[in-house]
Amino acid sequence: MTRSAPSPDTTRPSGTVPPLPFADAADLVDRILDEVCRAVVGKREVIRLILAGLVADGHVLLDDVPGVAKTLTARSIAAAAGLDFSRVQFTPDVLPADITGSLVLDLTTRTPEFRPGPVFTDLLLADEVNRAPAKTQAALLEAMQERQVTVDGVAHALPRPFLVIATQNPIESEGTYPLPEAQLDRFLLRTTMGYPSEADEVSLLTERVARGTDEVALDAVCDPATFVRLQRALEEIHVDPRLLAYSVAVVRATRHSPQLVVGSSPRGTLALVKLARAAALLARRDHVGPDDIRAMAVPALAHRVVLSDDAWARRTDPEDVVRRAVDSVPVPDLA
Amino acid sequence: MTDPPPSELIRRRPDPRLPAYLLAGFGALILAVAAGRAELAALGAPFVALAAAGLVRREPRNIRGEVTVRDDRVIEGDEIRGEVTLHWDGAGEIEAVLTAWRGVVAVEPTPVPGWAPEARTGPVTLPFRLRAQAWGHHELGHLWVRARAPGGLVERELKVAVAPSVRVLPGPLRLDKLLTPREPRAVAGQHLSRLRGPGTDFAELRPYQPGDRLRDVSWATSARLGEPWVAVHHPERTGTVVILLDTFFGDDRETNEALARAARAAWAVASAHLAAQDRVGLLARGRTAAWVPPGGGRRARWMIIDQLLAVGGAAEDPWRRRRGRRVVVPADALVVGITALRSRTYVQELLHHRRNGHATVALVLDTADLLPGASDAPGQAARRLWFARRQVERQVLEKGGVSTVLVPPDGSVGPAVSALRRRMGSLHVAGAGGVR
Amino acid sequence: MSTWWPARRLSAALAVATALVLALSAVGQGAAPWYAALYVAVAVFGVGSPGALPVQVVAGVSMVAGLLVAGASPLALAPLVAGVVATAELLAVTARLDAPMERPAGDLLLRAGGHAAAAGAVYAVVLGAGRLPGPSGLAAVALGSGAALVAALLLVRRTRAR
Numbered sequence: 001m002t003r004s005a006p007s008p009d010t011t012r013p014s015g016t017v018p019p020l021p022f023a024d025a026a027d028l029v030d031r032i033l034d035e036v037c038r039a040v041v042g043k044r045e046v047i048r049l050i051l052a053g054l055v056a057d058g059h060v061l062l063d064d065v066p067g068v069a070k071t072l073t074a075r076s077i078a079a080a081a082g083l084d085f086s087r088v089q090f091t092p093d094v095l096p097a098d099i100t101g102s103l104v105l106d107l108t109t110r111t112p113e114f115r116p117g118p119v120f121t122d123l124l125l126a127d128e129v130n131r132a133p134a135k136t137q138a139a140l141l142e143a144m145q146e147r148q149v150t151v152d153g154v155a156h157a158l159p160r161p162f163l164v165i166a167t168q169n170p171i172e173s174e175g176t177y178p179l180p181e182a183q184l185d186r187f188l189l190r191t192t193m194g195y196p197s198e199a200d201e202v203s204l205l206t207e208r209v210a211r212g213t214d215e216v217a218l219d220a221v222c223d224p225a226t227f228v229r230l231q232r233a234l235e236e237i238h239v240d241p242r243l244l245a246y247s248v249a250v251v252r253a254t255r256h257s258p259q260l261v262v263g264s265s266p267r268g269t270l271a272l273v274k275l276a277r278a279a280a281l282l283a284r285r286d287h288v289g290p291d292d293i294r295a296m297a298v299p300a301l302a303h304r305v306v307l308s309d310d311a312w313a314r315r316t317d318p319e320d321v322v323r324r325a326v327d328s329v330p331v332p333d334l335a
Numbered sequence: 336m337t338d339p340p341p342s343e344l345i346r347r348r349p350d351p352r353l354p355a356y357l358l359a360g361f362g363a364l365i366l367a368v369a370a371g372r373a374e375l376a377a378l379g380a381p382f383v384a385l386a387a388a389g390l391v392r393r394e395p396r397n398i399r400g401e402v403t404v405r406d407d408r409v410i411e412g413d414e415i416r417g418e419v420t421l422h423w424d425g426a427g428e429i430e431a432v433l434t435a436w437r438g439v440v441a442v443e444p445t446p447v448p449g450w451a452p453e454a455r456t457g458p459v460t461l462p463f464r465l466r467a468q469a470w471g472h473h474e475l476g477h478l479w480v481r482a483r484a485p486g487g488l489v490e491r492e493l494k495v496a497v498a499p500s501v502r503v504l505p506g507p508l509r510l511d512k513l514l515t516p517r518e519p520r521a522v523a524g525q526h527l528s529r530l531r532g533p534g535t536d537f538a539e540l541r542p543y544q545p546g547d548r549l550r551d552v553s554w555a556t557s558a559r560l561g562e563p564w565v566a567v568h569h570p571e572r573t574g575t576v577v578i579l580l581d582t583f584f585g586d587d588r589e590t591n592e593a594l595a596r597a598a599r600a601a602w603a604v605a606s607a608h609l610a611a612q613d614r615v616g617l618l619a620r621g622r623t624a625a626w627v628p629p630g631g632g633r634r635a636r637w638m639i640i641d642q643l644l645a646v647g648g649a650a651e652d653p654w655r656r657r658r659g660r661r662v663v664v665p666a667d668a669l670v671v672g673i674t675a676l677r678s679r680t681y682v683q684e685l686l687h688h689r690r691n692g693h694a695t696v697a698l699v700l701d702t703a704d705l706l707p708g709a710s711d712a713p714g715q716a717a718r719r720l721w722f723a724r725r726q727v728e729r730q731v732l733e734k735g736g737v738s739t740v741l742v743p744p745d746g747s748v749g750p751a752v753s754a755l756r757r758r759m760g761s762l763h764v765a766g767a768g769g770v771r
Numbered sequence: 772m773s774t775w776w777p778a779r780r781l782s783a784a785l786a787v788a789t790a791l792v793l794a795l796s797a798v799g800q801g802a803a804p805w806y807a808a809l810y811v812a813v814a815v816f817g818v819g820s821p822g823a824l825p826v827q828v829v830a831g832v833s834m835v836a837g838l839l840v841a842g843a844s845p846l847a848l849a850p851l852v853a854g855v856v857a858t859a860e861l862l863a864v865t866a867r868l869d870a871p872m873e874r875p876a877g878d879l880l881l882r883a884g885g886h887a888a889a890a891g892a893v894y895a896v897v898l899g900a901g902r903l904p905g906p907s908g909l910a911a912v913a914l915g916s917g918a919a920l921v922a923a924l925l926l927v928r929r930t931r932a933r
Contacts, residue, residue, distance in 0.1 A: 092665065097548060102548060102549065103548075103549040103550075104545065104546075104549065105543060105547075105549055105552065105563055107543075107545075107563075112549050152549065152550065177614075177626075178626060309632065309633040309634045309637065310410060310507075312634055312637075313408065313409075313410050313504050313634075313637050313641075314406060314408065314409055314410060314413065315406060315407075315408050350863060351821040351822065351824040351825065351862075351863060351866060352824060352828075352859055352860070352863045354825050355824050355825035355827070355828035355829070355859055356828065356859075358825055358828070358829055359825075359828045359829055359831075359832040362829070362832070363832055363836065366836065370840070372839065372840065373901040374839045374845040374898065374901070375836060375839060375840075376897065376901070377845065377894055377897035377898040377901060378832060378835060378836055378839065378852065378894065379832075380893055380894065380897040381852060381856065381889070381890035381891070381893040381894050381897075382828070382832070382856075382890070384889075384890075384893050385856065385886060385889070385890060430870060430872075430874065432870075432871055432872065447871045447872050449870065449871045449872030450872060451870070451872060451874030451875070453875065486882060
């Protein structure tokens with residue numbers, strides 16, 4: 001596993017911080033997006049979605065095959081946003097302590113000393129999380145949820161922001177431990193990177209040849225404290241009460257789908273509204289529109305639902321089920 | 336979208352009018368010369384002209400097609416929707432038929448998946464609907480095309496594409512009848528992982544090494560010896576079982592009986608281990624492991640049948656004959672093979688896992704009653720050869736360290752597994768020990 | 772599975788009817804009744820067996836040739852020539868509609884009628900050409916037949932070359 005400068009810095013701003021003004025927030029998120037797209041070619045829409053999730057202070061799950069720039073995307077976002085970055089490659093023998101850190105006996109002083117794990121960072125890339133045993137997954141998920149790590153009774157707060165991009169290889173392989181459906185709820189959104197288009201792949205190669213190196217040097221356009229203020233700016237994005245009711249109706253529609261044995265929980269409703277606000281900010285709007293909710297429904301909800309056995313047997317795609325649920329709810333007229 | 340592959344010309348056939356017109360036309364001309372009658376030449380001329388006109392028409396070229404289905408896995412009784420797409424260059428009269436499908440029936444309004452599109456130029460897309468009648472692995476046949484120029488007198492028949500196959504899972508009622516868990520607990524808890532790791536059973540004491548957990552420090556021992564020592568524990572008893580499915584059954588496709596027996600045996604093993612909180616994976620030749628949901632249930636049973644159907648469930652896949660990349664199973668897994676021992680490559684697969692250090696056993700399904708009856712000497716000799724070969728394969732496995740036991744045709748796995756448990760006792764001793 | 776779609780039944784009925792009309796016309800022109808009946812029987816047989824189509828055409832052409840040699844007016848036999856072609860075309864349509872799926876046959880039937888009309892016209896034109904000043908007798912026949920043969924061979928070669 002690789003780490004860069006883990007620092008459980010409790011002196012960073014946390015709790016209530018003043019949000020960035022809307023215009024500044026919109027500019028900042030655009031600059032981060034543009035900077036990341038210098039390194040990751042042809043994935044602007046996916047990166048926009050991932051960035052929306054991170055700005056909404058949520059964790060992101062990427063389901064995709066190897067080699068589609070998942071690590072590059074995470075590293076580039078961290079570099080552009082000025083965040084500390086760590087990467088953990090999950091394997092079947094990774095233990096919980098390898099993630100959270102552990103007490104180690106200092107042989108010279110004979111006293112225990114806490115060695116923080118890679119989770120003490122701003123942006124953690126948890127690669128192939130479905131290759132780790134359930135206990136290790138639980139340790140990570142608990143850290144994601146609680147934003148602190150407890151080792152031998154002592155709680156260690158994680159820095160702010162603390163964001164996780166976890167990846168799963170969808171092709172089942174030896175020793176995989178698929179994340180339980182109940183745990184997938186911890187992720188604000190799930191998406192895939194996908195392969196680039198033919199034109200983008202050619203452009204990628206052309207730029208690489210012209211550049212002469214694999215790495216693209218990115219400039220940090222902000223720092224962690226500013227990123228937290230950017231996240232707080234979402235609270236200033238207005239959501240019409242009718243759209244809140246619309247979000248609830250969409251989520252409730254998933255609970256009534258005959259193809260689902262479990263629909264989305266209220267956590268899904270919260271996630272949907274958060275993502276819709278982030279989408280509005282990325283579109284430089286200070287208010288959420290119905291299209292934001294429709295656009296974010298699948299990434300926010302598809303991983304929170306459980307297919308019925310019949311639907312699973314028929315290879316029904318949960319995303320199609322969520323789409324149908326969205327289409328079944330009439331869009332409110334805000335005029 | 337990539338272009339469909341080229342077609343295979345099967346035959347070129349003249350329209351019955353062509354020889355008729357040529358015969359009549361030239362016959363009349365010859366008769367005119369012989370008889371010196373100009374009117375007879377006039378009689379032959381129209382037929383010659385019609386034949387020539389039918390031959391000069393340009394045929395449609397570069398005919399390609401493909402068959403796609405929306406779902407390649409359905410449940411009994413479901414509708415299968417698909418499309419035939421045909422491409423060709425030039426003008427042509429095209430007729431297409433999807434032939435030789437099994438296990439499915441066409442749904443109205445198209446009683447038979449055959450089309451004569453009115454369009455004279457391609458591409459055309461032709462939807463079809465079929466209904467899955469019986470569970471199993473079903474081929475949807477081949478796409479055949481007859482093509483000729485508009486008004487032409489020569490017709491070509493081409494085999495254009497092979498339709499994809501469809502896996503039909505048994506409906507819920509049939510599934511319950513097929514795979515009712517009635518077997519006692521299997522070989523659960525009888526094997527130890529080779530790993531030492533966090534568990535509760537004490538294994539040994541050793542000096543502290545950097546990286547050891549503080550909670551593992553044995554303070555009493557450390558105080559006595561003046562140096563930090565840690566206690567190492569055996570891993571937890573919850574283990575991993577990988578069921579290696581053999582999907583080669585010869586030609587028993589029609590009854591699915593052999594598949595059903597394999598599924599019952601697999602389910603008996605899987606359900607028992609799931610009940611014992613073990614992780615259960617399914618591995619069919621050429622496919623990576625699918626992990627059975629811990630709760631078992633209908634999805635787990637469907638998963639077993641799906642894995643069995645996935646590689647055809649019948650004829651040996653020529654892909655298997657290559658020594659391709661083998662999938663690695665977890666180091667601590669018990670490998671349970673379920674096989675009718677009709678495939679030599681499967682035997683090699685089991686031996687490979689044994690050589691890799693996995694505890695490996697094989698449940699051999701007795702499918703002798705499914706063999707066709709032998710009334711003559713060659714047939715009886717073939718049966719004897721079949722039995723002999725199976726015995727040889729079992730001996731190869733036993734020599735290689737893979738315990739085998741025969742599962743009788745009635746599918747009662749319990750006695751077979753009990754016999755295996757007795758042998759697993761020796762594996763229990765042999766498998767323990769050795770720090771990873 | 773039955774493949775006697777409605778369109779196939781129609782074309783078969785039209786083929787037999789055309790053969791009957793042609794046979795009756797031929798008898799009116801002086802053909803032997805037994806031969807005309809044989810022609811109709813062959814046509815009926817051809818409905819179920821496409822291999823009989825060459826026999827039907829040859830039988831029809833022979834019948835017309837016999838009338839020509841017997842001294843019937845050549846131009847008056849043009850409808851009979853068209854009738855032989857029409858029967859053959861309709862039998863071919865019947866054979867073509869023998870398929871596991873139903874297909875529309877309107878274009879095929881129209882084409883059959885067109886071919887029959889064209890055959891009658893070609894017959895009449897070649898007859899008329901034969902009466903034009905120029906080589907006569909055997910030379911004319913040889914010239915005309917040779918020209919037709921060469922043209923046909925050239926067309927076939929051109930088709931094969933594509």
